[in-house]
Amino acid sequence: MKKLTLLLMLALSFSQSALSLQYSKADSLKVVRLFLQADSQKFNNIQERTLFFARKLIGIPYVASTLEVNRKEQLVVNLRQLDCTTFVENSLALALTHQSGKKTFREFCKKLQTLRYRGGKDVSYIGRLHYFTEWIEDNTRLGICKEIQSPNPPFTMIQHVRVDYMSRHSDKYPMLFNNSFNRAGISKMEKAISGKSYRYIPKSQVKNTRLLRSTIKNGDKIAIITNKSGLDTQHIGFAVWHKDGLHLLNASSIHHKVVEEPMLLSAYLAKRKTMPGIRIIRLKN
Secondary structure (H helix, E strand, O other), X not given: OHHHHHHHHHHHOOOHHHOOEEOOHHHHHHHHHHHHHHOOOOOOOHHHHHHHHHHHOOOOEEOOOOOOOOOOOOEEOOOXXXXXXXHHHHHHHHHHHHXXXXXXXXXXXXXXXXXXXXXXXXXXXXXXXXXXXXXXXXXXXXXXXXXXXXXXXXXXXXXXXXXXXXXXXXXXXXXXXXXXXXXXXXXXXXXXHOOOEEEEEEHHHOOOOHHHHHHOOOOOEEEEEOOOOOOOEEEEEEEEEEOOEEEEEEEEOOOOEEEEOOOOHHHHHHOOOOOOEEEEEEEOO
């Protein structure tokens, strides 16, 4: 009881001035409570730890664009509403913070900032890692994760990235509309990403086989790529193996909440012509 009281006091005493930060008391208390729950568990690796926290967020409502709420960019902590990207980022930040042993809300915010912004430092709209390809690259450079691109098979196909959706549709983004500085920065970033290639698993190879089970691990990040013009990925979540095959733990716009999708990932992909396959990202222990 004393430990809980102390940790809650630490959560509530967090100073917003330390970071450009937006959060609620409910968010800080939830983070501390989740750390206390995790303390009673044993984890063999960071993947297991990540899935523990991700599953604790099941049922939270899906809400899009929760990072687009301020006129000036801030680190937004919102564990009451999640989209597919913020669900993955918050789950990872919880797991990485808990593994570090510095189990405070302040440290959680630092980890979240590192995951979300270029170099972990540039808290600006231009510095936010909007395209998941850049998210992967930046967090790989920081030593947080790595992209899996072998063996072949199942990584039989290559994605050639061409992104320009944000600059072509700036009217859809409040911080781009009528902001030439941000539009120029986003356009420069898009050009830096475009032209790169990555191996992926085509959806025809997403089967319940020994090969795929040895290639994709529980807790891996699954980035579902897209053939929609100007985009690299369409959806992200966590890999979860069941007896019948591979499933996706994700913040779902279809179910309107975070779910461990009952449908097999292979069936999910088969229904969607815009999703040709998946890329796989793994945290480093």
